[in-house]
Amino acid sequence: MDKIPILKLKDLLLVTIQVDMHDRMAHTLQEDLTERVVQDGVKGVLIDISSLEVVDSFIGRMLGNIASATRTLGAETIVVGIRPSVAITIVELGVTLEGVHTALNVDKGMALLQSLIKTSSQEKGT
Amino acid sequence: MGTGKNSKIAEIINNSKEELLENWLKEQKKAKAQHTELISEGELRHRSEELLSLFVRGCLSGLEDTSTEAWSEMRDFLSSISRNNARQGFSPSETATYIFSLKQPVFALLRQELSNEPDALLDEIWTVSKLLDSLGLHSFEEYQRGREEIIERQRQEMIGHSNPVMKIWEGILTVPLIGTLDSERTQVIMENLLQKIVDTESSIVIIEISGVPTVDTEVAQYLFKTVAAAKLMGTECIISGIRPQIAQTMVQLGVAFDDIMTKTTLADALQYAFKQSNLDIVQHQKRA
Known part of the structure; x- marks a missing residue:
């Protein structure tokens, strides 16, 4: 598998990362995502990493890149499903997921996304 | 012999x-x-x-x-x-x-x-x-x-008993810290807390530190780590119970809780948590 499926759900995109990422895969995902954000005109992206057991600086940087790329295109990115052990590793490694919103699970991620979209549209409206 | x-x-x-x-x-x-x-x-x-x-x-x-x-x-x-x-x-x-x-x-x-x-x-x-x-x-x-x-x-x-993580409201957890923090304890606290966040699906954690005797750069570092890990799980942390002397020491040491919400008492923190969760406390009029 060298492509990660991207699902469209109402006005957001849902990505579930279930395998260990390597360079090319991460790059493809980034490209695919940005393209789909433009194509579908969505306001948010949810990335579920609950099946990942290790998040290293590479994946951390990839998530940060995706977040800033989608934000430029007007969509917020939320990473959901970080496991406790993964969270501890990330903190211990000193990896900063800058500009990335996080939520406990997909449910909460969607709620957060809704409120983010609302505030950003309000800001733009005024 | x-x-x-x-x-x-x-x-x-x-x-x-x-x-x-x-x-x-x-x-x-x-x-x-x-x-x-x-x-x-x-x-x-x-x-x-x-x-x-x-x-x-x-x-x-x-x-x-x-x-x-x-x-x-x-x-x-x-x-x-x-x-x-x-x-x-x-x-x-x-x-x-x-x-x-x-x-x-x-x-x-x-x-x-x-x-x-x-x-x-x-x-x-x-x-x-x-x-x-x-x-x-x-x-x-x-x-x-x-x-x-x-x-x-x-x-x-x-170590086993002194790090309770308690649910005080739907979606709100509190961790009363008592005694000196070291890296081993921080690890245990972090693990307990993160697991509890998953179990209760909480969105706010109040870390109560009035029982921590001193907050030096090391202890602050441990607190930062815990807050950062909780944030990765989509949870906001509030630090409460900072005593005046501790606040002074922290300023003198140059330790700053810039990105973290701090409150003086647990009550203040709880009030803030309610506000964040869109909850209101209403006092009912006594019926005559």
């Missing part, structure tokens, strides 16, 4: 065991070697009798070295006594004196038996003295080990 001589000590002691035991018990009482309230006289007598017969058995097998196989029974018995002493709260000198108090009665006995062989007497006294010294040291070491075990167990228990 020949074997003939060696067996003499054992023989002498064995022949006058009863007398020796009486004298030893008297000696122990005189030296107040044992707390009378911690151990009954009968028990003490029984124990001393057992020890004496083990000593004789040891003497029969060899007088040079108490670390040999032959003395293992004696050593084990002493170990159990010493560890018990540590658990029951006997003082170190009480534990050591127990064995050392055997010296005088044994010396007196030897003197009586070997009164017309001064050379042999001196040799025997030296041998017994060496033996008892090494046994005394052994019992003391065991006592120390027993104490260390107790301390270690208490430390483990403290």
Whole structure:
């Protein structure tokens, strides 16, 4: 598998990362995502990493890149499903997921996304 | 030293065991070697009798070295006594004196038996003295080990019990921290907290630090880590209970909780948490 499926759900995109990422895969995902954000005109992206057991600086940087790329295109990115052990590793490694919103699970991620979209549209409206 | 001589000590002691035991018990009482309230006289007598017969058995097998196989029974018995002493709260000198108090009665006995062989007497006294010294040291070491075990167990228990993570409202957790934070404790707290976040699907955590004596750069670092990990799980952290002195120390040290919401009391923090969760507290009018 060298492509990660991207699902469209109402006005957001849902990505579930279930395998260990390597360079090319991460790059493809980034490209695919940005393209789909433009194509579908969505306001948010949810990335579920609950099946990942290790998040290293590479994946951390990839998530940060995706977040800033989608934000430029007007969509917020939320990473959901970080496991406790993964969270501890990330903190211990000193990896900063800058500009990335996080939520406990997909449910909460969607709620957060809704409120983010609302505030950003309000800001733009005024 | 020949074997003939060696067996003499054992023989002498064995022949006058009863007398020796009486004298030893008297000696122990005189030296107040044992707390009378911690151990009954009968028990003490029984124990001393057992020890004496083990000593004789040891003497029969060899007088040079108490670390040999032959003395293992004696050593084990002493170990159990010493560890018990540590658990029951006997003082170190009480534990050591127990064995050392055997010296005088044994010396007196030897003197009586070997009164017309001064050379042999001196040799025997030296041998017994060496033996008892090494046994005394052994019992003391065991006592120390027993104490260390107790301390270690208490430390483990403290780590296990002192980091509760409590759910105080739907979606709101609180972690009251009491005592000094170190890296091991922080790790345990973090694990407990993150697991609890997953279990309760909480979105706000209040870390209450009024029980933390000092917040230096190291402790602040631990707090930052915990907050960062919780944030990765999509949870906001509020730190409450910062005392005035701690606030001053933190400013002087240049530690800043810039991105973290801080409140003075748990009540303030809870109020803020309610606001974040879109909850209102309403006071009802009393019905007449």
